[in-house]
Amino acid sequence: MDIDKIAKSETHVKIIRFFHENQASIDTPRGVATWVGGERAKVKDALEDLVKSNILVAHRATSTTGYSYTRDSKLISQIEKLLKKK
Amino acid sequence: MTCVKNSTIINSQMKENRDSTYQNELFDRLRRSVGLKKEEECIGCIIKPTTWWLVEKPNPKYSDLETVIQGNCQCYKRSDTGNRKKCIDTILCIIKKASETRVLTRFECADGLHGFVYPLVQGDRLYGYLGVCYAKKDVSEQLLDVFTAFTDTIVREVQKELELSKLYETIRPRAIALSTVHTVHRLIGSTLDLNELLPRIARLSLQIMRANRCSIKLVDAKRRTLLPKATVDLREKKSRLKKVRVGKWAPGKAVKFGRPIRGENYLATPLIDEDVIGVITLYDKVDNKPFTAFDQEIMATMAEQAVIAIKNAELYKDQQRLTMGSIKALAKVLDTRAPGTYVPQASFLKITLGMGQELHLEGEDLKSLEYAAILHDAGEIVVPDKVLSKPTKLTGKEYEIVKEHPIVGVEIIKHMKALKTVVPIILYHHEHYDGSGYPKGLRKDQIPLGARIMALVSAFEAMITKRPYRKAKTIDEAIGEIRRNSGTQFDPKVVDVFLKVMNRKDIRSMLEKELYRTH
Numbered sequence: 001m002d003i004d005k006i007a008k009s010e011t012h013v014k015i016i017r018f019f020h021e022n023q024a025s026i027d028t029p030r031g032v033a034t035w036v037g038g039e040r041a042k043v044k045d046a047l048e049d050l051v052k053s054n055i056l057v058a059h060r061a062t063s064t065t066g067y068s069y070t071r072d073s074k075l076i077s078q079i080e081k082l083l084k085k086k
Numbered sequence: 087m088t089c090v091k092n093s094t095i096i097n098s099q100m101k102e103n104r105d106s107t108y109q110n111e112l113f114d115r116l117r118r119s120v121g122l123k124k125e126e127e128c129i130g131c132i133i134k135p136t137t138w139w140l141v142e143k144p145n146p147k148y149s150d151l152e153t154v155i156q157g158n159c160q161c162y163k164r165s166d167t168g169n170r171k172k173c174i175d176t177i178l179c180i181i182k183k184a185s186e187t188r189v190l191t192r193f194e195c196a197d198g199l200h201g202f203v204y205p206l207v208q209g210d211r212l213y214g215y216l217g218v219c220y221a222k223k224d225v226s227e228q229l230l231d232v233f234t235a236f237t238d239t240i241v242r243e244v245q246k247e248l249e250l251s252k253l254y255e256t257i258r259p260r261a262i263a264l265s266t267v268h269t270v271h272r273l274i275g276s277t278l279d280l281n282e283l284l285p286r287i288a289r290l291s292l293q294i295m296r297a298n299r300c301s302i303k304l305v306d307a308k309r310r311t312l313l314p315k316a317t318v319d320l321r322e323k324k325s326r327l328k329k330v331r332v333g334k335w336a337p338g339k340a341v342k343f344g345r346p347i348r349g350e351n352y353l354a355t356p357l358i359d360e361d362v363i364g365v366i367t368l369y370d371k372v373d374n375k376p377f378t379a380f381d382q383e384i385m386a387t388m389a390e391q392a393v394i395a396i397k398n399a400e401l402y403k404d405q406q407r408l409t410m411g412s413i414k415a416l417a418k419v420l421d422t423r424a425p426g427t428y429v430p431q432a433s434f435l436k437i438t439l440g441m442g443q444e445l446h447l448e449g450e451d452l453k454s455l456e457y458a459a460i461l462h463d464a465g466e467i468v469v470p471d472k473v474l475s476k477p478t479k480l481t482g483k484e485y486e487i488v489k490e491h492p493i494v495g496v497e498i499i500k501h502m503k504a505l506k507t508v509v510p511i512i513l514y515h516h517e518h519y520d521g522s523g524y525p526k527g528l529r530k531d532q533i534p535l536g537a538r539i540m541a542l543v544s545a546f547e548a549m550i551t552k553r554p555y556r557k558a559k560t561i562d563e564a565i566g567e568i569r570r571n572s573g574t575q576f577d578p579k580v581v582d583v584f585l586k587v588m589n590r591k592d593i594r595s596m597l598e599k600e601l602y603r604t605h
Contacts, residue, residue, distance in 0.1 A: 022262050024294050024384075028272070031265045059290060061276035066269045068293045071320065071372055 003078050006053045011038045011046045013086055016055060019069040020079055026059065026068040055079065108248075112213060113142040115248055121240040129233050133221045136201075137161075141215040144185060151178055159219050161197050172196035177203065181215055188212065190234055195219065204234060206241050213241075266294065267387055274395040278402040279449070284316035287366065287392045292318060294388065295353070295381055297368040303330060303337055304357075304364035304396075312337055312365060337365040346386065350376040355385040357393045366392065406453070409504040416498075417460050420467055433597040435459050438543045440587040441580065445535060450507060455536050458511035462540055465495030465512075475554045489524045492516055511536035515544055518575045530577070538577045542568065542584055545575070550601065561588075561597065 303312035340354035514537035521529030549564035
């Protein structure tokens with residue numbers, strides 16, 4: 001997996017950084033948008049992108065979707081390297 | 087007494103460490119402060135040439151000062167050893183004086199150059215000094231007043247900035263944790279189905295705790311055993327579902343004592359309502375670290391939310407049972423008038439629900455369909471017996487009475503709030519897809535999906551059941567009739583789904599068994 005391709009926008013990187021620094025966090029698009037200081041629609045699209053790349057896990061319910069960080073330790077160490085570069 | 091002394095020493099050491107960190111961060115920010123650079127530029131250009139330096143301690147030693155001056159003062163670098171020593175001694179002496187008076191203090195160094203030292207004070211606290219060397223001798227008092235005011239403002243600003251940043255560092259993780267709690271609350275509060283709720287709580291607990299396995303067990307009615315209700319193990323494909331005696335193992339002990347039981351690789355948190363109703367147990371953190379007191383606190387919050395959600399789901403289940411009981415009782419009452427008309431066969435219920443599922447109905451919508459399947463002809467109670475059992479064709483007037491039955495059915499159930507969503511299904515279950523039905527003559531998508539399903543099942547049921555005025559059709563004859571009326575009486579999409587459901591062996595054999603027993 002080319003992690004550089006996944007982190008294709010500043011919003012993507014900010015979201016990845018947020019979840020990497022707060023690995024126990026589960027948050028809605030609105031919450032994540034607040035933490036990363038981004039526009040909600042863009043954040044929502046980026047969150048879904050990151051779910052497709054297995055960096056985030058989506059917990060879907062009727063009223064909202066909660067997003068949380070991957071538990072894949074290999075992926076987490078790849079992300080660690082990526083964030084150090086950025 | 088020794089303990090108190092030790093604790094006082096530890097506290098004072100902690101305070102000292104905190105103060106020293108604060109002092110370091112403050113001077114770090116001061117050094118990077120744009121305001122201080124601006125001050126150096128503005129005031130420096132009036133009293134030039136100058137050398138500015140910061141002393142980061144309230145009581146600096148000779149060596150501290152030597153390092154500061156050596157790094158900043160060009161004149162010092164050119165001086166001989168004797169003059170250098172005199173320079174440092176002079177400034178040390180001035181710093182001491184300034185620390186006592188806490189005001190700007192002028193000095194003349196060994197090389198005959200002038201300067202001043204300004205103590206950086208906020209409230210009672212002295213943090214260090216801002217020194218200026220190599221200045222003009224005749225710097226005016228007014229200019230020094232501007233200098234001190236400027237410096238005070240900058241120090242205050244930097245301090246506020248530092249405090250805000252400290253506050254942010256303290257509050258942000260808590261705010262993020264609170265937001266997580268809020269999200270979890272929303273996620274688990276959005277379902278009232280226990281079968282969906284408990285695995286969801288387990289998965290969310292695993293995520294929050296970064297653990298590998300979570301098991302949720304509920305106490306049985308006799309309060310002796312914990313029954314496994316949900317187990318999620320991220321390392322194994324198969325979930326282990328084991329009963330546990332109350333008092334045994336970590337989960338059993340957590341329930342028995344009503345408090346969390348924590349070991350290195352497990353954390354059992356009781357679910358406490360008025361009494362302990364169950365336990366959430368987590369095993370093996372992803373990073374192999376032990377569970378901590380902080381984890382215990384987080385899980386206690388999670389358990390509180392889980393209990394509310396579980397109780398709500400149980401209440402909802404009870405309410406559904408009550409509603410279903412009332413509906414069945416009503417159907418029984420109606421059935422005494424024309425036995426076999428109002429209490430539907432299990433197979434018809436199964437066909438109805440099967441069609442609903444095929445059409446992606448779920449939750450409330452599916453439940454409404456089930457209720458409607460039982461009550462759809464409740465309004466026939468107003469149709470006189472002689473009309474219901476008439477062996478010949480109905481007169482126009484009689485047919486008008488029969489056509490009233492969906493409206494009467496709605497009148498009967500509309501007072502039950504739980505059946506609000508059933509109303510449109512009952513009201514429109516005699517509408518035809520082409521608009522030729524009753525009571526409103528609705529067509530196509532104007533007819534609610536539930537009513538379109540009910541229309542088909544109700545017609546199929548009527549065809550294969552014996553009536554006073556005609557013989558019962560066979561299942562295949564009735565299916566043929568349904569097929570022929572696809573697109574006119576029935577929604578073709580619903581017909582397709584019906585045919586699919588009727589192809590299921592379990593449904594077909596169930597229906598045949600019931601019909602064989604009945605007729």
